[in-house]
Amino acid sequence: MNFSTPFFIGYRYWRARKANAFASFITFFAVSGIFLGVAALIIVSSVMNGLEGQLKQRILGAVPQLTVSAAEGFTQPESLRKALSEIQGVKAVVDSASTQAMLQSPSNIAAVQLYGVYPEQIRTVSDVARHTYAGSFSSLEAGEYHVILGSQLAQTLGVVPGDKVRILSGEGVVYSPLGPVPSQRKFTVSGLFEMGSQVDASVAYVQYQDARRLMRKSADGVDKLRLYLVDPFNAPALAAEVRAVADKLGIKVQVSDWRQDYGHLFSAVKMEKNMMSLMLSLIIAVAAFNIVSALVMMVVDKTSDVAVLKTQGMTHGQVMAIFMFQGSLNALIGLILGLGAGVLVTLNINTVLSSLGIAILGAGTMLPAQLSVPQLVWIAVGTLVVSLLATLYPALRAARVQPAGALRYE
Template identity: 35%
Template sequence: MAASEPASGRSRRGGTAPFSAVEWLLAFRYLQARRREGFISVIAIISLVGITIGVATLIIVMSVMNGFREELLSRVLGLNGHVVVQVPNRAFDDYLTVANTARNVDGVLAATPIVEGQALATSRAAAAGAVVRGVIPEDFVRDNLAGQQIVAGDMSLFHGKKAAVIGYRLARSLQVRVGDEVKLIAPEGISTAFGTVPRSLTVQVVGLFNIGMYEYDSGFVFLPMEAAQLFYRTGDAVSGVEIMLQDPDDTAAAMRDIGQALGPGYRLSDWRQAHGHLVTALQVERNVMFVILTLIIVVAAFNIMSSMIMLVRDKARGIAILRTMGASRGTIMRVFFICGSSVGIIGTGLGWLAGLGFAQNIDWLRRQLDAMLGTDLFAAEVYFLSQLPAKVNNTQVLLVILVALLLTFVFTIYPAFRAARVDPVEALRYE
């Protein structure tokens, strides 16, 4: 009876030091494919490829979603104010005082009065709906993203009552160039003795802008302030004052300070109220995509577990011999844990490299695919942006790596535990 106890492993406490060189040697020896174990090795390779694809896909998708969010916000907030001041129930004719007061508030970068309305832009060749925005020319060139992204024209001509700056895509749809005339027709007409006559203004295109966002490049017209006030018949009033902040994410404190500086009678709203749905939609989509794509790693981890279980069954005789030679259950468990986790670690590392490489060159790869397929895979009319953005967030990459490694380790514990529970007597009896 005493001789059988060491063999069965019930009382022997011997074994190697945890994760010693012997355990690593045994683990990699078991991972090498033999004729009888070829199928097991194929499953392990499939698991490695699955984890690589899962990790790489997660990093790429998270980076693209981050890029979309940053590009959308930078363009939306670059063309629109972070905070808008309006006056309810009266004409906003003290806008210069409001703008000067707002500029003196801490955290405010700029304050620009605007006149905004809808119009139909027509040329000799075509017509298109547009948002018409009247701005002070100096403020437009200095503070507005469109004024800083002029691709054609002379901004020194942007003044008076007959000048206009339009998006390059709108110019393309109207088939006009710098120097051509565009006719703007307002929705509200002028009442006369013969009925309502459409109110219109003919302007000359003095500049084209390209901010890289389809919605704005194809639908915005900027006029000097006096031209917009004449067109919309606002007199000396404006629609509102747009305020740009140093920190767009902290609008609550800025709105409180601006409201205190201006006093009662003004209504303040921030960009979240106008465009917050974009941020919310992107955040929800990013979270859902993370959960869905994590399932790829889960499936690969299940493959690792199944391959390790099959390996344990195939190596039962070898495990029994190791046990009779003095290997402890802990040693056997660590050997098979190293087998499974090695696949996960290597797959995660390869996925990390592939994901970073793909994310950092994704727009170049997209252009190559467009050239090969002869089509536009990333149409600006659909995705609003003219290029495929990607921004790698190191915190998110670390989270993806940790999730992949955690899943791998968790799904490796069970087969390693089964290997440690192999009874040498039973394993050798039926060999």
């Protein structure tokens, strides 16, 4: 079937749409609606991608992404460590010691998650080492009992580097005639870190062997391994591989990931992102309904022309192609303009906001934006599909025109 003629006629109708001023008016708003909807969807999605990525870096860069533990400890941790490091997607495997603890200063007390680490390991694999100030992880030496606190935690306790805090461990409790006595020891604050997230108020780091002694365990023992992942969001899939590797080695392990403590936060961000995308997609859907209205009026206006074309041998499919091409051309224009504007504003969003005097995250804070090519493709394809579906009803109505009835009084 030859569609060159229908496309040519559809293009002529599109150029001559000003003959019906009201239909032209509706078409203009349909194109504008698609333009605004696509641009807004790209901008908001990119900003949400940036916020999600920044949240992933600031939180998951400071907490265990995947933890492998054994209740009785690992008798040969080297073999398991080597096997786990060979799993694709695992960036590093390090020894870990962690416990719930209370930090007490002369002025306040706070609950924290305490992590025991080796300084040379955390400097190479963790983002938290790059966000440490007023000290460094190199100060964490075995037997010195130094601690590095989050900035908000230090502010809550009212301490600065050089001050001492008492740490009471949730593990290593002994029972005396007076009741349970927690393991405790004084530590010296040797540094602060700031990730710009809630971990600044709830996380502290000490040297690995010091943490083990605080928990009344063997200083050189290993009962937890901490895995750093290329993409922390792949933790659920990698957890199954970790279990399979441990089973092959005959080691019974428990595997946990970051979702247990921070999954609700990322779920809330994902839900908000999906709801924003849905709301902005409705703008495109409303614009598609305007295309339907404009094409229906065009079909009514061109009924006689369609009847003449059908008497000259044009098929139903070719008649449909005329109006589907006309409506799709309007959607394509709005889509191209929306893609261009959305990408341009996203790449320069902080410049645009500063020129307008708008500070969404506060003065001096840059709004993160991350363009996703697959997301752009989905937006473009989705817009074209919705617009194409919107042209079906007017095109079918035009194809059902009966030449005898339409030309009876001509």
